[in-house]
Amino acid sequence: MMHNESITEQLHSLTIGKYSSKELTENYIHRIKQLKHLNCFISVLEESALQTAADADQARYKGKVGPLTGIPIAHKDIFCTKNIATTAGSQMLHNYIAPFDATVVIKIAAAGAITIGKTNMDEFAMGSSNETSYYGAVQNPWDTDRVPGGSSGGSAAAVAAGLCSAATGTDTGGSIRQPSAHCGITGLKPTYGRISRWGMIAFASSLDQAGPMTRTAEDAALLLALMAGGDPKDSTCIRDDVPNYLEYLNTTLEGARIGVCDDFFADGLEAKSEEVIQDALKIFEQLGATTKSVKLPHIKYSVPAYYVIAPAEASTNLSRYDGVRFGYRCKDPENLNDMFKRSRSEGFGDEVKRRIMTGAFTLSTGYYDAYYRKAQQIRRLIKNDFHQAFNEVDFLIGPTAPQPAFMLGEKTESHIDMYLQDIYTIAANLAGLPAMSIPIGFSSKLPVGLQLIGNYLAEGTILSAAHQYQKRTDWHKCFPMMTTSESQR
Numbered sequence: 155m156m157h158n159e160s161i162t163e164q165l166h167s168l169t170i171g172k173y174s175s176k177e178l179t180e181n182y183i184h185r186i187k188q189l190k191h192l193n194c195f196i197s198v199l200e201e202s203a204l205q206t207a208a209d210a211d212q213a214r215y216k217g218k219v220g221p222l223t224g225i226p227i228a229h230k231d232i233f234c235t236k237n238i239a240t241t242a243g244s245q246m247l248h249n250y251i252a253p254f255d256a257t258v259v260i261k262i263a264a265a266g267a268i269t270i271g272k273t274n275m276d277e278f279a280m281g282s283s284n285e286t287s288y289y290g291a292v293q294n295p296w297d298t299d300r301v302p303g304g305s306s307g308g309s310a311a312a313v314a315a316g317l318c319s320a321a322t323g324t325d326t327g328g329s330i331r332q333p334s335a336h337c338g339i340t341g342l343k344p345t346y347g348r349i350s351r352w353g354m355i356a357f358a359s360s361l362d363q364a365g366p367m368t369r370t371a372e373d374a375a376l377l378l379a380l381m382a383g384g385d386p387k388d389s390t391c392i393r394d395d396v397p398n399y400l401e402y403l404n405t406t407l408e409g410a411r412i413g414v415c416d417d418f419f420a421d422g423l424e425a426k427s428e429e430v431i432q433d434a435l436k437i438f439e440q441l442g443a444t445t446k447s448v449k450l451p452h453i454k455y456s457v458p459a460y461y462v463i464a465p466a467e468a469s470t471n472l473s474r475y476d477g478v479r480f481g482y483r484c485k486d487p488e489n490l491n492d493m494f495k496r497s498r499s500e501g502f503g504d505e506v507k508r509r510i511m512t513g514a515f516t517l518s519t520g521y522y523d524a525y526y527r528k529a530q531q532i533r534r535l536i537k538n539d540f541h542q543a544f545n546e547v548d549f550l551i552g553p554t555a556p557q558p559a560f561m562l563g564e565k566t567e568s569h570i571d572m573y574l575q576d577i578y579t580i581a582a583n584l585a586g587l588p589a590m591s592i593p594i595g596f597s598s599k600l601p602v603g604l605q606l607i608g609n610y611l612a613e614g615t616i617l618s619a620a621h622q623y624q625k626r627t628d629w630h631k632c633f634p635m636m637t638t639s640e641s642q643r
């Protein structure tokens with residue numbers, strides 16, 4: 155079925171004329187409607203997508219083919235899109251129409267792709283379950299009573315359910331990798347700065363990074379090559395040449411040294427997930443890699459350090475939503491202060507307010523040294539730990555999430571429990587390293603993800619390792635059974 159194919163397969167089908175881009179897009183639009191209850195999308199761009207598909211078919215006929223011509227891609231609703239609503243999952247931006255496209259959106263469109271829609275997400279990307287979205291929770295296509303993970307939950311569920319060929323996501327503390335794990339897809343968070351943040355609504359600027367969410371590592375390599383690269387509009391964006399990641403894919407794992415950190419397998423990791431990860435490690439060994447235990451002594455402080463740094467940056471980034479220039483404005487304000495106060499109180503959801511308050515607190519005089527400075531020092535120690543580890547190994551392997559997808563509503567009251575969902579992913583953000591999640595099996599019929607963490611700008615290394623694994627196994631070819639009864643729920 156065309157909606158279950160990878161981008162690479164779809165490009166081949168389009169080339170040989172097995173189906174047209176119009177047919178492919180129509181099929182996705184039909185499925186999006188049929189599986190509306192999953193709530194993956196905040197905006198579906200039916201009309202423009204079908205038009206772009208028809209244009210793509212014409213272009214292909216005339217031999218004008220780009221690397222993604224005719225492929226329908228969804229963007230997380232955190233990327234600004236010209237003339238189309240960009241909400242960041244918040245009521246605050248419910249009526250925000252950006253006057254420009256994000257660099258990522260421009261680059262993907264320039265490659266010939268079709269923007270099929272904007273995907274649901276946790277409000278301002280704060281969350282691990284997609285339940286903080288003003289537009290409602292997203293259902294996991296593997297079990298609709300469960301969360302898809304977050305904050306890129308809409309993107310992950312849309313790719314898993316076959317509603318688009320691939321999607322973009324953003325990852326500040328795990329938001330590409332954790333939902334990818336829970337939905338059984340491949341998700342890559344590149345090195346900090348590898349992809350421009352311009353036009354990506356800011357959460358925590360020193361951690362935020364965009365990346366591809368796809369069916370296969372090969373598709374992730376294809377998309378990364380198109381999304382990455384210097385951007386004069388983002389001064390933190392890395393200007394180094396973008397390698398041809400597809401060329402890396404056939405590097406064998408013969409002689410590769412894989413680091414395994416014992417802390418990743420401490421209490422808290424579900425037993426069946428651990429078993430599945432050990433099985434995956436054996437495959438990597440069969441493919442010629444050797445494993446080695448490595449120490450990351452400060453990794454245990456990553457969650458507390460992140461929950462000081464990320465809210466601190468969020469509190470400053472979100473100060474721009476004051477009801478004056480853009481965003482939600484309360485009705486009939488009595489005076490200026492009343493307008494600021496009520497616009498922010500009414501426009502933001504609870505989790506966002508919690509982060510703003512924590513952030514404002516840790517940055518305030520008297521607490522700055524005790525919390526913010528300490529957290530930054532810990533961040534450096536974590537970075538140093540990885541530096542040490544990469545002297546001995548080529549990449550690290552471990553779990554992506556402590557357990558498979560949990561039930562909707564299960565953790566909404568327990569904030570700490572929710573924060574701990576990113577216990578394995580956050581360190582890569584604090585250190586700025588590339589990391590990805592790939593599907594490697596199931597626990598109680600729910601997908602389990604494996605995390606691969608690479609050295610700076612070594613996306614090619616983890617992508618090729620993932621590709622070699624996917625050549626040997628079929629987990630990435632497993633699809634949720636979306637039955638008619640489920641689609642009516």
Ligand code: GLN
Pocket residue numbers: 279280281282304305324325326327328329330357464576
């Ligand atoms: N779940 C983490 C948080 O709530 C990470 C979110 C993200 O990566 N955007 O902050």
